[in-house]
Amino acid sequence: MKRRTWISVTLLATFTVVLCALAVPRPATAGAPTELVIADSQSGANFQAYWQKYVIPSVRQSLGVNLKYLVTSDAEQIQKTKAWKPGQGDFHILFPKSIATWVKSGVPLETLNTTNVPNSAKIDPQYLKSDEGVELQGKGVLYWRTSYALIYNSQYIKNPPKSWKEFYDRRAEFKGHIGLVRPDAKSSSAWRQRLVFLNAFLKEKLTQPMAQLEKDPAFQDAWNKLKDFTKYAKLPLPSEPPNLFEDFNAGETWIALYAQDYSLWSARQGTMPPTIKAVYPEEGADEIGTGYLAVPANIPPEHKEVAFKVVNYLLSDDQQIRLLTTMWQYPGTEITDQAPQIVWEIVPKLDVLTKTAIPRERVRKDVIDYIKAHAKELIP
Numbered sequence: 001m002k003r004r005t006w007i008s009v010t011l012l013a014t015f016t017v018v019l020c021a022l023a024v025p026r027p028a029t030a031g032a033p034t035e036l037v038i039a040d041s042q043s044g045a046n047f048q049a050y051w052q053k054y055v056i057p058s059v060r061q062s063l064g065v066n067l068k069y070l071v072t073s074d075a076e077q078i079q080k081t082k083a084w085k086p087g088q089g090d091f092h093i094l095f096p097k098s099i100a101t102w103v104k105s106g107v108p109l110e111t112l113n114t115t116n117v118p119n120s121a122k123i124d125p126q127y128l129k130s131d132e133g134v135e136l137q138g139k140g141v142l143y144w145r146t147s148y149a150l151i152y153n154s155q156y157i158k159n160p161p162k163s164w165k166e167f168y169d170r171r172a173e174f175k176g177h178i179g180l181v182r183p184d185a186k187s188s189s190a191w192r193q194r195l196v197f198l199n200a201f202l203k204e205k206l207t208q209p210m211a212q213l214e215k216d217p218a219f220q221d222a223w224n225k226l227k228d229f230t231k232y233a234k235l236p237l238p239s240e241p242p243n244l245f246e247d248f249n250a251g252e253t254w255i256a257l258y259a260q261d262y263s264l265w266s267a268r269q270g271t272m273p274p275t276i277k278a279v280y281p282e283e284g285a286d287e288i289g290t291g292y293l294a295v296p297a298n299i300p301p302e303h304k305e306v307a308f309k310v311v312n313y314l315l316s317d318d319q320q321i322r323l324l325t326t327m328w329q330y331p332g333t334e335i336t337d338q339a340p341q342i343v344w345e346i347v348p349k350l351d352v353l354t355k356t357a358i359p360r361e362r363v364r365k366d367v368i369d370y371i372k373a374h375a376k377e378l379i380p
Contacts, residue, residue, distance in 0.1 A: 033303050036310060037068045037091040039077055042291050044187075044241070046265060050327055055319070063313055065306060067093075074101050081107045081296060089299035092307045095143070097188070099292035100134035100365050108297035109139040116308040117141055119315035122333035126360065131290055133364030140292035142332035143314060144323050147353045148192055149278040150285050151263045152255040153248060160255065163282045164200030168225060171232040179244045179256025180233040183375035187241050188289070191371045193257045194378065197229065198222050198367075199358050200283035207359075210366040223377075231380050245272055257285060261328040264347065284358040291332075 043051065048071060056067045074097050081089065082105075094109075096102050102109065114121045120128070120141045127142040129135065150167070152160045156177070161167035171178070181189045199206050201222035205213065213219045230237075234253050238244040245266060247253035266272040279285075293314060295307045313319060317338060320331035324339050330350050371378075 033306050034064060035066045035068060036093060036303060036307060037070055038093040038095060039070045039072050039091040040095045041072050041074045041077065041097045042095045044262070046262060047327070054322065054326060055314070058319065059310055059313060063309060065310055067310070074098055078102065078105045078107055084298040086298050087300050089296045092295065092299050092303045093310060094294040094296060096292065096294065098132065099136065099140040099294060100132035102294065103134055103136055103139050104365070110295040110297050110304065111138040112141050112295065112311070113138055117312045117315065119312050119333065122315065122335060124334055127290065127332070130360070131292065132368065133361065133366070140294045141311065141315065142290060143293045144291045144332050145330040145350070146289040146291070147260045147330065148196065148257055148285060148289065149260040149280055150255060151258045151260070151276055151278055153273050153275050154277045155273065155275040156251070156254040160279045161281060164197060164285065167281065168229055171229055174255060175232045176234055177252065177254040178233040179247060179253035180230060180237050181241060181244055182237045182239050183371060183378040185240050189241060189258060191368045192289070194226060194371045195363065195367060196257055196285055196358065197226050199362055200281070201225060203283070206362040206367065210370050214370065227377060230378055235380060237379060248272055248276070259289070260347065264328050280356055282356070284356050288353065288357045
């Protein structure tokens with residue numbers, strides 16, 4: 001099995017190199033800006049490395065555009081962007097943690113469509129319509145999708161829970177070994193872990209407005225179960241995902257809800273145990289997370305046109321398949337049929353995940369904000 005996995009990884013690396021070789025350089029138009037700034041508040045350490053090692057060199061080779069890479073936060077950039085005057089913006093492409101937060105902030109963003117970003121035609125329309133329950137109004141295009149699953153160490157767990165309700169009922173069996181990131185952590189896992197738990201007990205009720213939902217006895221029961229469940233976690237709760245991974249490596253944490261792609265990538269980098277596996281509970285532990293690209297409106301017109309070209313290139317088949325073969329990240333465009341078959345020996349096909357994924361209308365910003373606002377209740 002180990003030999004097969006290494007052969008698989010080697011072939012994927014070869015496939016990625018071939019994609020690079022096939023990329024035809026298309027220099028920027030004479031007189032157009034050749035340097036843009038991309039502000040990234042989404043990526044963790046692995047994706048920051050991916051941008052700098054793979055994406056930025058590819059954009060430079062194919063478009064003749066040098067991307068200056070800025071790691072930032074949504075809150076910081078929203079405040080700065082609100083102060084921009086038309087044509088004076090100092091970053092040109094946005095990869096936000098939450099496109100919904102940006103749209104609700106009122107910061108002017110360009111409307112992206114098939115005219116200025118032709119490859120957006122390959123994106124499933126539902127992902128262009130809304131995110132986190134917020135209507136996007138064309139202000140962002142989907143770059144990638146990711147899945148959450150119950151990640152467990154098969155060295156310690158031979159029979160993982162088949163549902164969240166079973167996991168809750170068996171909580172004493174895993175006491176002290178359940179990985180829960182602090183609910184006030186910066187990582188989106190802080191709220192994703194709780195939202196997925198609540199969904200298991202509330203299901204369609206999770207579509208109710210939060211002001212109405214919090215008065216519902218069913219919500220109060222589910223929230224109390226979540227507080228109780230947290231008492232069986234490994235304590236103290238890890239402050240961020242790297243600490244969660246350290247607990248896995250130390251054998252202190254055996255099971256946690258976390259991103260399947262990042263966990264599998266980490267297991268192959270040696271930063272997670274090689275015995276890590278994933279399971280999808282019947283209530284939908286495999287929530288589909290999203291990453292969007294946007295273009296601020298108040299930037300110079302000549303930079304805007306180049307920004308559109310870069311965004312379109314990032315949605316190209318070459319770049320989207322590379323996400324899958326390098327980072328185990330599902331593409332934002334509907335082109336998974338172009339991926340080499342070997343990929344599906346390592347990760348499930350996207351349609352397997354979407355069949356049990358939590359409906360997007362249940363992943364709402366007001367519920368997320370409620371979890372964040374009541375974080376202290378969820379820290380033993």
